[in-house]
Amino acid sequence: MPEGQGQGTGEIEGEAAIEPVEPASAPWPDPLSAAETPVEGVASLAAGVARSRGGFVARLRGLLGGSTAGGPSWEEVEEALIAGDVGGSLAIDIVERARARRDPAGNLAAVRSELAALLVPREGDWRPRPAVPGQPAVILIVGVNGTGKTTTIGKLASRFRAEGMSVILAAADTFRAAAIEQLGIWASRSGSTMIAHAPGADPGAVVYDALDAAVARGVDLVIADTAGRLHTKVNLMDELAKVRRIIDKRLPGARPDVLFVLDATTGQNGLAQARAFNQATGLTGIVLTKLDSTAKGGIVFAIEAALAVPVRFVGVGEQVGDLLPFDPETFVAALFAE
Numbered sequence: 001m002p003e004g005q006g007q008g009t010g011e012i013e014g015e016a017a018i019e020p021v022e023p024a025s026a027p028w029p030d031p032l033s034a035a036e037t038p039v040e041g042v043a044s045l046a047a048g049v050a051r052s053r054g055g056f057v058a059r060l061r062g063l064l065g066g067s068t069a070g071g072p073s074w075e076e077v078e079e080a081l082i083a084g085d086v087g088g089s090l091a092i093d094i095v096e097r098a099r100a101r102r103d104p105a106g107n108l109a110a111v112r113s114e115l116a117a118l119l120v121p122r123e124g125d126w127r128p129r130p131a132v133p134g135q136p137a138v139i140l141i142v143g144v145n146g147t148g149k150t151t152t153i154g155k156l157a158s159r160f161r162a163e164g165m166s167v168i169l170a171a172a173d174t175f176r177a178a179a180i181e182q183l184g185i186w187a188s189r190s191g192s193t194m195i196a197h198a199p200g201a202d203p204g205a206v207v208y209d210a211l212d213a214a215v216a217r218g219v220d221l222v223i224a225d226t227a228g229r230l231h232t233k234v235n236l237m238d239e240l241a242k243v244r245r246i247i248d249k250r251l252p253g254a255r256p257d258v259l260f261v262l263d264a265t266t267g268q269n270g271l272a273q274a275r276a277f278n279q280a281t282g283l284t285g286i287v288l289t290k291l292d293s294t295a296k297g298g299i300v301f302a303i304e305a306a307l308a309v310p311v312r313f314v315g316v317g318e319q320v321g322d323l324l325p326f327d328p329e330t331f332v333a334a335l336f337a338e
């Protein structure tokens, strides 16, 4: 463990010699202090999808928006959808159905409606809930390397702390000491507690201990970080499946949320990733990060259509406030706003 591990972090616990930095007199920070934590850079969805709106959607508008004397070039519409990461076969389907609609509101409206229809219905205002009353709610965060998992956990912890929930962060990315430190900083910022073991420890054991601690203290929510891994590495995917099973073992019937964190700039490979993680862990939701950095927001439609798993949040920046709940109608409206 490097010298100074945990400095400036929240309460840190674990069997493997990570000492609490400041033994807190109260088990939880005053909720007021969490409420006072500035939620910087609160971003709007419209700003977050600005690149996509100016990118593939602007191209669609150019092709379909104006007078369509002689009819639009549907082939180019298909190309624009593919360029926006909607995916090849889906683009063909959308064009076919949009043409068949003969929408009195116009061809752009037809394509917009077909895209919107791909998004899976969901209850609004999602938040983690325990399946068994009295148990903590559990969120397991998974994804390939560098997609924004740990940052998303920090944003989620801040959000739910501000709503008055008590939160434990499980540092189950034991691959690097720096990963534990990074999570510790987010624990401190959000007024959460981190449960960590030493680097190299068994991630399942970290999650098990975090759940134990949550049950013992009546904590509302446990969010587990995991190491980024390539979806093609069988042994690493097996390890993740094991972590998932450990949650069931410690909290039978818990039905944890498993959120797959996808970097929106990844392109169609994101679909293959999502399928592999879904197979290993049974995804219940998706967080699409870095939407601010891409003009290809069409991946949202591709992934929901392929997996029937809802996008729960989108990341639109690096600050704590840059995580927005995903609502299909608002998303489509923001994309197609003039």
Ligand SMILES: Nc1nc2c(ncn2[C@@H]2O[C@H](COP(=O)(O)OP(=O)(O)OP(=O)(O)O)[C@@H](O)[C@H]2O)c(=O)[nH]1
Pocket (backbone or CB within 6 Å): 143, 144, 145, 146, 147, 148, 149, 150, 151, 152, 173, 179, 226, 227, 228, 229, 288, 289, 290, 291, 292, 293, 314, 315, 316, 317, 318, 322
């Ligand atoms: N622009 C932008 N950057 C983001 C967003 N989310 C995360 N990032 C950045 O992406 C980088 C990687 O974020 P991490 O949270 O460390 O990613 P990770 O998935 O935990 O990485 P590993 O643990 O190494 O697999 C950081 O520089 C983050 O600030 C987002 O929504 N928008």
Ligand SMILES: [Mg+2]
Pocket (backbone or CB within 6 Å): 149, 150, 151, 173, 179, 225, 226, 228
């Ligand atoms: Mg990480």
